[in-house]
Amino acid sequence: MPVQRIFFGWPVPAMPPRRIAVLLGSIALFAVITLVFTLPNSIPSGPSLGRFTDHKISLPKLPKTFSSPSILSPFRVAAHPPPVLKNTTSGDSKWYSNWNWLSPFSSSVTLDENRSLLPPLNERPPIYTYYDHTQKKAADLKAADNALLLTWRRAWWAQGFQPIILSPAEALNNPLYAELQTLELDSTLKVELSRWLAWENMGTGILCNYLVFPMGAQEDHLLSFLRRGKYPKLTRFENLGHGIFVGSKAEITAAVKTALDNPELKTAKDFISTVPKETFQVDPHHESVAYYDPVVVKNKYPKIDEAISKGANGLEILNKLIISHLHGTWRNRFSKGIAVLKPEPDHMSAAIEPAFTLAEFLAQCPESPMPSSCPPNRPKCSPCMASTPLKISTPPTYRNTSELYTIGTVPHPFTMAVLSSFRDNIDVPWIRRESSRDPWITALTKEVSGTGVSSAPRIIKFKEAVASEHGTFHTLWLTAEKEVPQDLDWRFGFTIPRNATDTGKSETPVPGPERRPQPKPDPKNGPVANPDDVKKERELLKRAKDFGQARTPAEEKLRGAIEAWNLADTEAWRFARAFLARSRVERLKWEEEEKHYVGGAGAERGKSSGWGRWFDD
Ligand SMILES: *[C@@H]1O[C@H](CO)[C@@H](O)[C@H](O)[C@H]1NC(C)=O
Ligand SMILES: *[C@@H]1O[C@H](CO)[C@@H](O)[C@H](O)[C@H]1NC(C)=O
Ligand SMILES: *[C@@H]1O[C@H](CO)[C@@H](O)[C@H](O)[C@H]1NC(C)=O
Ligand SMILES: *[C@@H]1O[C@H](CO)[C@@H](O)[C@H](O)[C@H]1NC(C)=O
Numbered sequence: 001m002p003v004q005r006i007f008f009g010w011p012v013p014a015m016p017p018r019r020i021a022v023l024l025g026s027i028a029l030f031a032v033i034t035l036v037f038t039l040p041n042s043i044p045s046g047p048s049l050g051r052f053t054d055h056k057i058s059l060p061k062l063p064k065t066f067s068s069p070s071i072l073s074p075f076r077v078a079a080h081p082p083p084v085l086k087n088t089t090s091g092d093s094k095w096y097s098n099w100n101w102l103s104p105f106s107s108s109v110t111l112d113e114n115r116s117l118l119p120p121l122n123e124r125p126p127i128y129t130y131y132d133h134t135q136k137k138a139a140d141l142k143a144a145d146n147a148l149l150l151t152w153r154r155a156w157w158a159q160g161f162q163p164i165i166l167s168p169a170e171a172l173n174n175p176l177y178a179e180l181q182t183l184e185l186d187s188t189l190k191v192e193l194s195r196w197l198a199w200e201n202m203g204t205g206i207l208c209n210y211l212v213f214p215m216g217a218q219e220d221h222l223l224s225f226l227r228r229g230k231y232p233k234l235t236r237f238e239n240l241g242h243g244i245f246v247g248s249k250a251e252i253t254a255a256v257k258t259a260l261d262n263p264e265l266k267t268a269k270d271f272i273s274t275v276p277k278e279t280f281q282v283d284p285h286h287e288s289v290a291y292y293d294p295v296v297v298k299n300k301y302p303k304i305d306e307a308i309s310k311g312a313n314g315l316e317i318l319n320k321l322i323i324s325h326l327h328g329t330w331r332n333r334f335s336k337g338i339a340v341l342k343p344e345p346d347h348m349s350a351a352i353e354p355a356f357t358l359a360e361f362l363a364q365c366p367e368s369p370m371p372s373s374c375p376p377n378r379p380k381c382s383p384c385m386a387s388t389p390l391k392i393s394t395p396p397t398y399r400n401t402s403e404l405y406t407i408g409t410v411p412h413p414f415t416m417a418v419l420s421s422f423r424d425n426i427d428v429p430w431i432r433r434e435s436s437r438d439p440w441i442t443a444l445t446k447e448v449s450g451t452g453v454s455s456a457p458r459i460i461k462f463k464e465a466v467a468s469e470h471g472t473f474h475t476l477w478l479t480a481e482k483e484v485p486q487d488l489d490w491r492f493g494f495t496i497p498r499n500a501t502d503t504g505k506s507e508t509p510v511p512g513p514e515r516r517p518q519p520k521p522d523p524k525n526g527p528v529a530n531p532d533d534v535k536k537e538r539e540l541l542k543r544a545k546d547f548g549q550a551r552t553p554a555e556e557k558l559r560g561a562i563e564a565w566n567l568a569d570t571e572a573w574r575f576a577r578a579f580l581a582r583s584r585v586e587r588l589k590w591e592e593e594e595k596h597y598v599g600g601a602g603a604e605r606g607k608s609s610g611w612g613r614w615f616d617d
Pocket of ligand 2: 448470
């Protein structure tokens with residue numbers, strides 16, 4: 001009688017011993033093949049936890065050769081890391097821009113654990129404006145012009161353009177300028193022609209008045225078209241007059257030559273009428289561009305027109321109006337409000353405080369000379385009203401919603417560990433026995449990636465949310481240990497209102513974080529920390545910041561261990577840090593180049609102390 005075999009309490013069907021051997025043999029072979037072919041790919045190169053073991057629990061150690069996938073390929077030899085280009089570092093962050101930026105772990109490409117792989121910088125097409133800084137003008141008028149030019153530059157920069165202010169110097173550089181000098185012309189037309197000569201001298205691009213502003217979503221058709229930088233036909237826009245033109249060099253040259261050769265130039269009053277009608281294609285669709293030309297201001301904002309006729313102060317008021325319209329357009333776009341992400345929310349209140357303050361600033365109504373007015377291109381806007389503030393929520397996960405602006409705070413794994421464990425004496429055994437791996441990114445991507453997904457796809461989702469074109473327009477990612485960058489106005493395209501006007505009195509001092517009204521408890525926003533806990537959180541956060549600055553050798557070991565245990569969280573933190581640093585370096589570099597032209601017009605001057613004051617703890 002055959003013996004009934006039992007396996008873990010289950011009866012096993014009888015089988016001849018030879019077949020069992022074959023079956024077990026195949027399983028073993030399959031296991032070995034799976035191990036050899038999948039394991040090396042799933043282990044990113046970088047620090048391995050093995051180095052930090054305290055020999056109480058030993059992790060399965062892999063042969064040394066398995067630490068790099070390249071080893072398995074017979075054709076790969078030791079590779080040089082990609083070259084380090086100019087201006088690709090800032091403080092501790094380093095980066096390398098490449099098309100394959102969506103690989104989960106940067107170090108597999110950059111061969112340097114501290115160097116992040118970022119997407120290539122988007123090409124910024126130039127947009128030109130013309131400003132004659134040589135004109136004799138009162139100092140206060142020049143200051144007002146400067147403020148308007150700054151607003152203009154910031155608004156277009158935030159939309160992905162490279163705003164450039166041209167001056168008579170560029171016109172003078174044009175060989176056709178001599179011809180213009182010999183002509184007796186109407187003075188407005190002469191300025192207009194100089195403007196075209198300056199543009200022709202630069203070539204393909206957009207020419208606009210500095211009272212023309214992008215007033216719409218980045219995804220808007222016209223703005224996307226302009227951002228592509230390819231303009232098949234010389235175009236002007238219906239009803240915008242001389243406000244904005246786009247075209248390529250050859251067509252600009254042809255138009256200027258035609259105008260200069262026109263025998264009726266002497267009696268002409270404006271540029272468009274001096275060239276044949278066919279020179280321009282006329283585009284009737286320009287809903288996302290606002291032109292505050294004097295006629296529009298007179299009709300729509302009579303109060304401001306009156307002030308302008310009295311002097312420089314009027315221009316400053318106009319500037320305030322434009323800034324409030326830019327802000328209003330942004331607010332209208334994000335009708336679902338601002339999400340300040342708070343994954344693992346129990347002890348994260350202090351860490352997200354700067355992001356929360358920023359959200360509160362953004363949700364405010366800016367000071368405006370005409371609070372209920374709308375931009376000229378969007379007569380049906382909903383003006384900012386203190387009674388219906390923008391909603392600020394603190395959800396624990398990232399949600400990809402077009403009408404929601406997301407501000408994320410990425411903590412270093414050490415910061416995450418001290419805050420979530422709520423004590424500052426963490427050590428290697430604690431990390432390995434008690435802490436879970438990559439808690440931050442796992443919580444953050446719970447909704448977009450689901451549960452039961454490994455870290456690599458989560459990291460890719462995160463990188464997309466940070467750095468894809470869609471991501472840069474809908475999200476901002478800060479790091480928990482660094483100050484909020486000073487130049488966020490350039491990211492948003494308007495001056496962020498930094499103090500409360502929603503009480504009706506702009507003089508009201510800003511309440512400190514403690515006295516500020518806390519958001520109403522909403523289960524979706526996570527638990528509300530009590531004041532004692534928040535105090536302790538602040539101390540822990542300070543400890544984490546100090547840890548980031550200087551470490552003893554023992555702490556260095558701890559850092560290595562915690563980064564190795566949380567590879568995905570570390571990657572996310574480095575990525576966000578490098579991305580933020582790069583956008584700052586990009587702007588500073590451009591600023592550095594531009595300040596030599598037009599007598600530095602349109603630069604930020606005598607800037608107030610900025611954020612520092614509100615974000616110091
Ligand atoms: C990366 O940065 C850390 C901290 O700044 C440093 O200790 C480490 O040596 C760096 N690693 C490399 C490969 O440069
Ligand atoms: C978010 O949604 C947009 C389209 O609505 C999509 O193009 C983008 O890839 C999404 N981003 C992420 C991180 O899923
Ligand atoms: C509030 O902001 C406005 C405009 O930026 C400024 O003029 C005013 O002095 C600020 N008030 C305080 C109290 O900081
Ligand atoms: C860019 O690099 C140059 C030369 O290395 C340096 O002088 C300049 O300060 C850098 N600019 C920025 C914004 O880091």
